Amino acid sequence: MSEVVVFSGAAHRALATEICAGLGVDLSPVEITRFSNDCLQAQLQVNCRQRDVYIVQPLVPPTQEHLMELLLMVDAARGASAAQITAVIPYYAYARSDKKDASRLSIGGRLVADLLATAGVSRVLTMTLHAPQVHGFFSVPVDHLTALGVLAEHFAEQDLTDAVVVSPDFGNAKTASQFARLLGLPVAAGSKKRLADDRVVIDAIVGDVEGKRAIVLDDEIATGGSIVELLDRLAEQGCTTAAVACTHGLFVGKAVERLRDHPMISEVVATDTVPRPDADWPALRTRSVAALFASAIQRIHAGESVSSLFDGVDPSLGPPQPKLFD
Numbered sequence: 001m002s003e004v005v006v007f008s009g010a011a012h013r014a015l016a017t018e019i020c021a022g023l024g025v026d027l028s029p030v031e032i033t034r035f036s037n038d039c040l041q042a043q044l045q046v047n048c049r050q051r052d053v054y055i056v057q058p059l060v061p062p063t064q065e066h067l068m069e070l071l072l073m074v075d076a077a078r079g080a081s082a083a084q085i086t087a088v089i090p091y092y093a094y095a096r097s098d099k100k101d102a103s104r105l106s107i108g109g110r111l112v113a114d115l116l117a118t119a120g121v122s123r124v125l126t127m128t129l130h131a132p133q134v135h136g137f138f139s140v141p142v143d144h145l146t147a148l149g150v151l152a153e154h155f156a157e158q159d160l161t162d163a164v165v166v167s168p169d170f171g172n173a174k175t176a177s178q179f180a181r182l183l184g185l186p187v188a189a190g191s192k193k194r195l196a197d198d199r200v201v202i203d204a205i206v207g208d209v210e211g212k213r214a215i216v217l218d219d220e221i222a223t224g225g226s227i228v229e230l231l232d233r234l235a236e237q238g239c240t241t242a243a244v245a246c247t248h249g250l251f252v253g254k255a256v257e258r259l260r261d262h263p264m265i266s267e268v269v270a271t272d273t274v275p276r277p278d279a280d281w282p283a284l285r286t287r288s289v290a291a292l293f294a295s296a297i298q299r300i301h302a303g304e305s306v307s308s309l310f311d312g313v314d315p316s317l318g319p320p321q322p323k324l325f326d
Helices: 013-023 063-079 108-119 132-137 148-156 170-183 225-236 255-260 290-302
Strands: 004-008 030-034 040-044 052-056 084-089 123-127 142-145 163-167 187-196 199-206 213-221 241-249 265-271 284-287
Touching: 004 013, 004 290, 013 052, 013 290, 030 063, 040 063, 052 063, 052 290, 063 084, 063 108, 084 290, 108 132, 123 290, 132 142, 142 290, 148 170, 148 241, 148 265, 148 284, 163 170, 170 187, 170 213, 199 225, 213 225, 225 241, 225 255, 255 265
Parallel strands: 004 052, 052 084, 084 123, 123 142, 163 187, 163 213, 213 241, 241 265, 265 284
Antiparallel strands: 030 040, 187 199
């Protein structure tokens, strides 16, 4: 890995450091300067000429600040004659802006993809896009990782008698079915309608949850509104308790208070694609995906397959998936 150079912005240096430990390389320093007019400047402190450069930066709040840092670091690497520049974006926030469902609406997911390509990105490495079609917004290659195997390992160590995997909505049902297959469990889903960014209504649960323990799976938890609404419906259907699992645990606004104090929740499991909230929350379990990203970087650098990392998770392999509707 002597030709690999890894940099990180301010968004999540702890994850970048873990990735570097898995690669056996040092995290290279970056100097970010803020001028009196609030403009930023990035200077990479290590030689990048004809080297394979990886820049780790999830787009977490303050999202625009971290996005600009990423663009500046990419531009600096291109100007320093890097052979290849890979933007490692564990959490791509703008994947939520994937379609034009109202008049005169911007499509941020595509715009940010264009900005990254214009800045000089050769490849993007990300995990669990909120909308999979955002993959197609990029004009450069994208390696899209999944944390399903990491999350499944956590629950596979438990007694799953009378457990059921529950998706908050039908859009996530395919992923929930894949997760249920890994654990050998049935699956159910909520019928969700979003009223606003932090307001949803779930009017029905499809699937048998009566007398069962739910494992609620979502790709991302921001304010926690969808999860609380789903738990209320599950309680009405006779569900006894629930564990909540997600890839991206943002937990912004009142999410920590909503979930930490909810009587139905036994534990919340998230990965470290984003920093853990700075709050006293004993029931929050964090699973690391640093090893996955390190393995993916090794394979990209060596010109090997990245998708083979998920041979046991791919639904096209192994036994059939459970049916959502019986």
